[in-house]
Amino acid sequence: MRAGVFDSGIGGLTVVKSLLEHKLFEEIIYYGDTARVPYGGKDKNTIIRYGIEAVEFFKNFEIDLLIVACNSVSAFALEEMQEVADYPVVGVVEAGVLATANKIKNKDSSILVIGTKATVASNAYDTGLKKRGYKNILSLPTPLFVPLVEEDIFEGEVLESVMRHYFKDISTPDAVILGCTHFPLIASSIGGYFENSPLLVHSGEAIVAQLESHLELSKRFETTKMHFFASDNPAFLKRVAQRWLSEQ
Amino acid sequence: MRAGVFDSGIGGLTVVKSLLEHKLFEEIIYYGDTARVPYGGKDKNTIIRYGIEAVEFFKNFEIDLLIVACNSVSAFALEEMQEVADYPVVGVVEAGVLATANKIKNKDSSILVIGTKATVASNAYDTGLKKRGYKNILSLPTPLFVPLVEEDIFEGEVLESVMRHYFKDISTPDAVILGCTHFPLIASSIGGYFENSPLLVHSGEAIVAQLESHLELSKRFETTKMHFFASDNPAFLKRVAQRWLSEQ
Numbered sequence: 001m002r003a004g005v006f007d008s009g010i011g012g013l014t015v016v017k018s019l020l021e022h023k024l025f026e027e028i029i030y031y032g033d034t035a036r037v038p039y040g041g042k043d044k045n046t047i048i049r050y051g052i053e054a055v056e057f058f059k060n061f062e063i064d065l066l067i068v069a070c071n072s073v074s075a076f077a078l079e080e081m082q083e084v085a086d087y088p089v090v091g092v093v094e095a096g097v098l099a100t101a102n103k104i105k106n107k108d109s110s111i112l113v114i115g116t117k118a119t120v121a122s123n124a125y126d127t128g129l130k131k132r133g134y135k136n137i138l139s140l141p142t143p144l145f146v147p148l149v150e151e152d153i154f155e156g157e158v159l160e161s162v163m164r165h166y167f168k169d170i171s172t173p174d175a176v177i178l179g180c181t182h183f184p185l186i187a188s189s190i191g192g193y194f195e196n197s198p199l200l201v202h203s204g205e206a207i208v209a210q211l212e213s214h215l216e217l218s219k220r221f222e223t224t225k226m227h228f229f230a231s232d233n234p235a236f237l238k239r240v241a242q243r244w245l246s247e248q
Numbered sequence: 249m250r251a252g253v254f255d256s257g258i259g260g261l262t263v264v265k266s267l268l269e270h271k272l273f274e275e276i277i278y279y280g281d282t283a284r285v286p287y288g289g290k291d292k293n294t295i296i297r298y299g300i301e302a303v304e305f306f307k308n309f310e311i312d313l314l315i316v317a318c319n320s321v322s323a324f325a326l327e328e329m330q331e332v333a334d335y336p337v338v339g340v341v342e343a344g345v346l347a348t349a350n351k352i353k354n355k356d357s358s359i360l361v362i363g364t365k366a367t368v369a370s371n372a373y374d375t376g377l378k379k380r381g382y383k384n385i386l387s388l389p390t391p392l393f394v395p396l397v398e399e400d401i402f403e404g405e406v407l408e409s410v411m412r413h414y415f416k417d418i419s420t421p422d423a424v425i426l427g428c429t430h431f432p433l434i435a436s437s438i439g440g441y442f443e444n445s446p447l448l449v450h451s452g453e454a455i456v457a458q459l460e461s462h463l464e465l466s467k468r469f470e471t472t473k474m475h476f477f478a479s480d481n482p483a484f485l486k487r488v489a490q491r492w493l494s495e496q
Binding site: 035164 | 282283284289290391392394398399401405406408409410413480
C-alpha cells in the first residue's frame with residue numbers, strides 16, 4: 001500500500017508519526033504546501049483550490065489512498081478532492097469525530113474543539129458531532145498555537161500565557177479535540193492546563209483508527225519508505241521530519 | 249502620482265498609513281498576497297518569484313512608483329523586481345537604513361534589528377548599516393510578533409511574555425529597527441519594554457523620508473484615492489484597512 005499524505009505545511013508530520021507507529025503503509029509520499037502555508041486564516045474557496053491542486057500533485061505517483069492531514073483542508077475541501085481523485089481520500093475531521101464518538105459515550109459530555117480560524121469557521125467538527133447526538137460542543141479558534149509550535153515552543157511561560165488567553169473563561173471539558181495537526185506537539189501542555197485530564201483527541205491516532213476499522217487496513221509493514229516533497233524549502237521539511245519523527 | 253504598494257499580506261497597511269498622513273500620493277493601489285502570506289519563513293528563491301509576480305500584477309495599473317512594504321521582499325527581491333519594472337521600485341529596508349543613519353550619528357551606538365526569519369537571514373539591514381560604519385548591530389528574528397498583531401494583540405500579558413522570550417538576554421539598545429511592517433502596531437509595547445526609550449525606526453516613516461528626500465516628492469494631495477487588492481479574502485483586507493487606517 002502506498003499512501004499520499006497532504007498537509008498545508010509541516011504539521012501533517014504528526015499524522016505521519018502515527019501512521020509509522022502503526023506500520024500501516026509500505027510507502028508514504030508526503031507533500032507539504034510550505035510555499036503557501038498556513039491555510040488556517042484563508043478563505044474557503046482558496047482552500048478548495050489548493051486541495052484540488054494537491055490531488056493534481058499526487059497524479060505523479062501511483063497512490064492507493066490520500067490522507068488529508070490538514071484540518072482546514074479536511075473541513076472545507078474533502079468532497080471536492082474526492083470528486084477529482086480516483087482513489088479514496090480521507091480527512092482528519094471525519095476521523096476525529098469518529099474517534100471522539102468511540103470514546104465518549106455520554107452525549108451530554110462537554111467537548112472543546114480547538115483549531116485554526118478556518119477549521120472552526122467551517123463548523124465541520126460541530127456538524128459531525130451534532131449528527132451523532134452530542135449537544136455540548138464549544139469550538140474555539142486558537143491560531144496562535146500554530147506559530148508557537150513552529151518555533152519549537154511546546155511548554156513554558158509563553159505557551160502558558162497563550163493558553164490562559166484562550167482558555168481563561170472555559171471550564172474543564174470532558175474531551176478536547178486537537179483540531180490542528182500542530183497541536184499534538186503541545187498536547188501534554190494542553191492536557192496539563194485543565195484539571196481532571198480531559199480526553200485529548202489526536203488527528204493522527206484518529207486517522208489510524210479510521211483506516212483500521214473502516215478501510216480495513218490490517219496488514220503491517222516492517223519498514224515504511226518515506227518520500228518528502230514541499231512547495232518551498234524541502235530541506236526544512238526534511239529537517240523537521242527527522243526531528244519530530246525520531247522522537248518516539 | 250499613482251503609487252503601488254506591495255506587501256505579503258496586511259502588514260503593509262502600516263506603510264500606507266504613513267503615506268496617507270504625509271499626503272504624498274493622489275492614488276494608491278495596494279496589493280496584499282494574502283493567499284500566500286506569510287513570506288517571512290519562506291525561501292529566498294520563492295520570495296524572489298513572488299516579488300516578480302507582484303510586478304506582473306501591477307502591469308494592469310499605470311503606476312509611477314512601486315513601494316515594497318514587506319521587509320522580507322525588500323531584503324531578498326528588490327533588485328530582481330527593479331530589473332523587470334519600468335518604474336522606480338523602492339523598499340523599506342534601504343529606507344530603514346537611511347532613516348537610522350539620519351538619526352543615529354554615533355557609529356558605536358547599539359542597534360537592534362528585529363524581523364522575520366527571512367529578513368534577519370538576509371542580513372540586508374546589517375549589510376546596509378555596516379556599509380555606513382555602524383559596528384554594534386544585533387539582528388534577532390522575532391517571528392511570533394506577526395501572528396500576535398494579526399490577532400489584534402498589541403499589548404498585555406501574552407505580548408509581554410513573548411517579549412521576555414526574545415529580549416531577556418539583551419541590554420537596552422540605542423535604536424530598534426522595526427524590521428517588519430507588523431511591528432509599528434506594537435511599537436509602544438516594544439519601546440516600553442526597554443529602559444531609556446530607544447529610538448524606534450518605523451518602515452512607513454522611513455519610506456516617507458526616503459521619498460521626500462531622495463525621490464524629491466514634495467507635492468501634497470488633499471485626498472488619496474485608495475484601491476485594495478488581495479489574492480485571498482479581499483473583504484478581510486478591507487476590514488483591517490478600515491480599522492488600522494482610521495486610528496489616527
